[in-house]
Amino acid sequence: MSTVTPPTRGLEGVVAANSAICYIDGEKGVLAYRGIDIHELADNSTFEETCYLLWFGRLPTRAELKDFSTTLARERKLDAGIISLLRQAPKHALPMDVLRTTVSALSYWDPEEKVNTREANLNKSIRLTAQLAMIVAYYDRIRKGRPLVEPDRALSHAGNFLLMLTGKPPSKAAERALDVALILHADHELNASTFAARVTAATLSDMHSAVTSAIGALKGPLHGGANEAVFRILEAIDASGADPVEYVKGMLAQKKKIPGFGHRVYHTEDPRATHLRQMSRELGSSSGESKWFEISRKIEEFINKDKKLNANVDFYSASTYHTLGIDLDLFTPLFAVSRISGWTAHVMEQLDDNRLIRPRAEYVGPAYLAPYVPMDRRQ
Numbered sequence: 208m209s210t211v212t213p214p215t216r217g218l219e220g221v222v223a224a225n226s227a228i229c230y231i232d233g234e235k236g237v238l239a240y241r242g243i244d245i246h247e248l249a250d251n252s253t254f255e256e257t258c259y260l261l262w263f264g265r266l267p268t269r270a271e272l273k274d275f276s277t278t279l280a281r282e283r284k285l286d287a288g289i290i291s292l293l294r295q296a297p298k299h300a301l302p303m304d305v306l307r308t309t310v311s312a313l314s315y316w317d318p319e320e321k322v323n324t325r326e327a328n329l330n331k332s333i334r335l336t337a338q339l340a341m342i343v344a345y346y347d348r349i350r351k352g353r354p355l356v357e358p359d360r361a362l363s364h365a366g367n368f369l370l371m372l373t374g375k376p377p378s379k380a381a382e383r384a385l386d387v388a389l390i391l392h393a394d395h396e397l398n399a400s401t402f403a404a405r406v407t408a409a410t411l412s413d414m415h416s417a418v419t420s421a422i423g424a425l426k427g428p429l430h431g432g433a434n435e436a437v438f439r440i441l442e443a444i445d446a447s448g449a450d451p452v453e454y455v456k457g458m459l460a461q462k463k464k465i466p467g468f469g470h471r472v473y474h475t476e477d478p479r480a481t482h483l484r485q486m487s488r489e490l491g492s493s494s495g496e497s498k499w500f501e502i503s504r505k506i507e508e509f510i511n512k513d514k515k516l517n518a519n520v521d522f523y524s525a526s527t528y529h530t531l532g533i534d535l536d537l538f539t540p541l542f543a544v545s546r547i548s549g550w551t552a553h554v555m556e557q558l559d560d561n562r563l564i565r566p567r568a569e570y571v572g573p574a575y576l577a578p579y580v581p582m583d584r585r586q
């Protein structure tokens with residue numbers, strides 16, 4: 208007889224951990240990190256400060272933030288072995304796959320590879336945050352045959368990413384837009400990739416394994432991969448001159464889901480989408496290329512009305528990233544560049560009060576005891 212209750216599909220509504228990191232009210236559209244509303248953080252904070260908040264549980268003082276930013280800047284370096292691994296990747300390799308494999312390899316050169324204490328994991332969180340941004344930017348330059356660009360200690364994390372990616376110091380507007388996007392993507396409670404990270408960490412594996420698991424989970428189009436899928440649709444509409452509403456109606460007629468819409472937890476507007484919509488609009492008009500925002504808006508109005516679905520974090524991040532000059536296949540890696548802060552915060556929280564995560568499955572296979580039929584009697 209079974210000893211477990213049948214699960215809801217996809218563990219919907221199941222509370223699987225206690226956590227003091229991220230608060231979500233899906234009915235009211237509220238998201239807060241350590242109790243602080245995401246709108247306040249988006250308006251006033253920086254990605255560096257948000258990392259501190261997630262990892263230390265409170266906002267830093269001015270001196271603490273300065274020290275922390277200096278440490279992050281000091282860790283903005285990659286071992287020659289990692290650069291060589293990036294150079295060896297075939298030029299057609301997807302940046303998300305390169306990121307997953309390279310992050311796994313970072314452990315070879317991590318000075319605390321075999322240490323799983325809180326202190327070591329905090330150091331690893333800082334290192335991984337610095338390194339992930341470099342890996343994404345450097346792989347893009349390597350695949351395009353461009354020279355690597357040294358980080359600049361005077362720039363923020365967002366500014367450094369843009370500098371290392373494009374080779375040019377970013378405008379203040381671009382740096383701030385990316386900074387806000389990084390804040391908005393930093394954490395989101397037990398989303399699929401964070402859950403994957405916590406499951407791996409709970410076996411007392413290590414931080415690099417947990418983050419590698421998370422990157423694999425983030426890649427899928429039902430999770431972080433959705434932002435790339437959104438832009439593919441915008442591009443297809445632009446290239447064919449199709450009417451955006453007719454285009455998505457066609458997708459729905461084929462029973463396809465529209466990427467960038469719907470959410471397991473939010474039943475109202477995703478608060479991150481509010482900022483990204485505004486950012487997409489502003490960047491579109493300041494760059495003189497507002498067509499991506501306009502196509503997006505038409506799709507959103509139709510899907511809101513017709514399907515009663517709201518845009519999620521991925522919908523307007525697509526046009527925002529494109530307008531910032533970021534290639535389509537870097538959108539999901541860029542999500543990881545931010546979410547590393549949340550993944551590592553959750554790994555540390557998991558280890559602070561760890562127990563192996565090992566649920567049960569409701570067995571629905573052939574009845575026990577099925578016979579083992581010898582080979583010569585099988586049909």
Ligand SMILES: CC(C)(COP(=O)(O)OP(=O)(O)OC[C@H]1O[C@@H](n2cnc3c(N)ncnc32)[C@H](O)[C@@H]1OP(=O)(O)O)[C@@H](O)C(=O)NCCC(=O)NCCS
Pocket residue numbers: 217428429430431433463464465466467468469470471472514516519520521
């Ligand atoms: C986010 C997502 C995976 C949540 O999935 P979920 O909680 O399992 O919800 P379901 O897929 O069961 O969807 C519930 C209903 O809404 C519909 N729906 C959900 N998202 C939809 C979308 N983006 N486009 C069209 N219909 C959608 C489903 O078809 C389903 O309808 P039905 O009950 O008539 O079959 C889902 O909304 C989705 O696939 N969205 C597109 C991918 C995306 O943007 N992912 C990023 C999330 S931040």
